[in-house]
Amino acid sequence: MNRPIIDMKGIFKRFYIGTPNELEILHGLDISVPEGQFVSIVGASGSGKSTLMNIVGALDRQTEGKYVLDGIDVSKLDDTELSGIRNKKIGFVFQTFNLISRTSALKNVELPMLYAGVPAKERTKRAKELLEIVEMTDRASHMPNELSGGQKQRIAIARAMANDPAIILADEPTGALDSKTGRLVMDLFHKLHKEKGKTIVLITHNPELAEETDRIITLSDGRIISDRMTDKEAAE
Amino acid sequence: MNLIENIKLAFASLKSNKMRALLTMLGIIIGVSSVIMINTLGSIMENSVTDTFDSQGGSNLIGFQITMKKDAARDYLMPDDFISEEMIESVEQRFADDINVVSVMYGSENGTTRHKRETLDLVIYGVSPGYIKQSMTEVIAGRYINDKDIRKGGKVCAISNKQAIKLYGSVKDAIGQTLSIKMYGSMYDFTVVGVYEYRMTGMMSAMVNAMGEDWNNEVYIPYTTLSEMYGETDPTFYYFYVHINDGVDAESFASDVKNYMNNRYYRNNDSIEIFYQTAEAQMSMMSQVLGVVSMVISVIAGISLVVGGIGVMNIMLVSVTERTREIGVRKALGAPNSAIRSQFIIESIIICLIGGLIGIIFGVLLGNLIGIIVGTMASPSVGAILLAVSFSMAIGIFFGYYPANRAAKLDPIEALRYE
Secondary structure, eight states, X not given: OOOEEEXXXXXXXXXXXXXXXXXXXXXXXXXXXXXXXXXXXXOOTTSSHHHHHHHHTTSSOOSEEEEEETTEEGGGOOHHXXXXXXXXXXXXXXXXXXXXXXXXXXXXXXXXXXXXXXXXXXXXXXXXXXXXXXXXXXXXXXXXXXXXXHHHHHHHHHHHTTTOOSEEEEESTTTTSOXXXXXXXXXXXXXXXXXXXXXXXXXXXXXXXXXXXXXXXXXXXXXXXXXXXXXXXXXX | OOHHHHHHHHHHHHHTTHHHHHHHHHHXXXXXXXXXXXXXXXXXXXXXXXXXXXXXXXXXXXXXEEEEOTTOSOSSOOGGGSEEHHXXXXXXXXXXXXXEEEEOEEEEEEEEEEETTEEEEEEEEEEOGGGGGGTTEEEEXXXXXXXXXXXXXXXXXXXXXXXXXXXXXXXXXXXXXXXXXXXXXXXXXXXXXXXXXXXXXXXXHXXXXXXXXXXXXXXXXXXXXXXXXXXXXXXXXXXXXXXXOTTSOHHHHHHXXXXXXXXXXXXXXXXXXXXXXXXXXXXXXXXXXXXXXXHHHHHXXXXXXXXXXXXXXXXXXXHHHHTHHHHHHHHHTTOOHHHHXXXXXHHHHHHHHHHHHHHHHHHXXXXXXXXXXXXXXXXXXXXXXXXXXXXXXXXXXXXXXXXXXXXXXXXXXXXXHOO
16 A cells, blocks of 8 residues: 555544634544545535545644644644645645636646746746646636636646645535536546546545545544445455 | 736736726825925926026125114114115225125106006116116116116116017117106106016016016116105115125125124114125025925825825725635635735735826826926926835835735635635
């Protein structure tokens, strides 16, 4: 088994700490994801999926426990270091695409590299390569409002890949798409997984999509109720 | 994330909301343009004061007049208190090497003359030959009042070119004509010996032009002639002017003359003495007044800049709220707080700078528009432009910081969830 990219031990997350409304959302999760795995996290709303995703994505810190991402203990980092982690180690793909409006597709893909301090020429070159991977080269100069949902999501995936992150964190990436374009996006993830060996974390409530991945972690009420390899993985 | 990227970003953001950007800038534009306009006007006024000053003999002109002593015994004047012709003559002799010319104006009188069926108003000045040096006039035909006229108390006069044309058809035809002036109910006939023209620049000439012919109705006659009409055989003066030669130190000359006159003529006077004022001192006083005026207006303009700055802050806050989600996305993609902060501060600075530049252009244009009307052109000082630019930048930073900081401190999770 490959070395773990995500290594979480005893992750607790509580809100409103010290108030009568104190709320524990995650009750001590242990998750380990090896490099190159395509894992899906499923669960009903309110199961703690989003909270977990925020912690995995270094947008939020756990209240208790240890999270090592690609060999770095994230719990010890300050805000600026956390943004560095988000920038270089994580590629976000959102349900609502979240492209920066009035900014061309190419510039959107360049954005994470901009914050990483990549020189302009190199940025543009790499962004063009990424657009080629997601087959959006001809839309490079288009603004987000000139693109369809599926096209937007492909740009967003190219953007997520910009700094060659350790994991791609996709939060309901097909949730806002019709089944046909959703299919195309899923195919793109499979392609990145197979061809580039990317570690992908897919958050979804669609069990069919989850079945396509290597492994399914099911959350309920802030606890892991099931963590299994899919048939597909077993078959291989 | 470097500066150029931030500047590009700021421009892109402003471009996407042009109308709002312009309206936001308006406060800054008005503030800066009024500062620059005031400054341009200040230069124009100063230029014209300097012009007037130079045309009156510049720093070579010194005025002497009688004044109350500090420990004056009286609070009214006696005939002996005035400056006599003898005193002036003795000063002229004593300081002959330093003096170019002495000028006196004995007094002025209103009079009228008949022309065709019209009654024209005139102002008659009793002057010495030297007076032309400070009267902002120049003789263009014939001659001015001369020493012989003074001695004889001759009925001669110098009139303006406009009067000459009006009364006699042309400047040349005026020479030798007889001008009948009614003063004190009596008629006096004067021979026109010269025609003068106003030599004025700047605000003075603008004022003269604005007032039309009223300013060209001055008639100069020998002061001796005027005093004779009053029945005063020995004319005395309240003040006189001295034009000194080039290279003579005005200040030390003036104090020498003052001491000479006070020792010689006013030592035994219980209330009156001579005091002097150099043109330079007058000039600096005027400049000071101008300085205070433009300072006050600048402060008011400064307040409007601050108000403009608050407008910028307001719009930046709106912009931050509107772009909450974008800020969340940027943060998720790895933008540190500092990058978000500088993005918004630079946007605010750019708004203020563009506003400032437009303001400078408007200010210079407006200032010079007034300058054209007044007849003197001027540009604002480089210092004022630099000040305006740096002040608008400072406003951008000051009023942009709070919204930018608010953007920087947004929680990325909350920001991403923002609808």
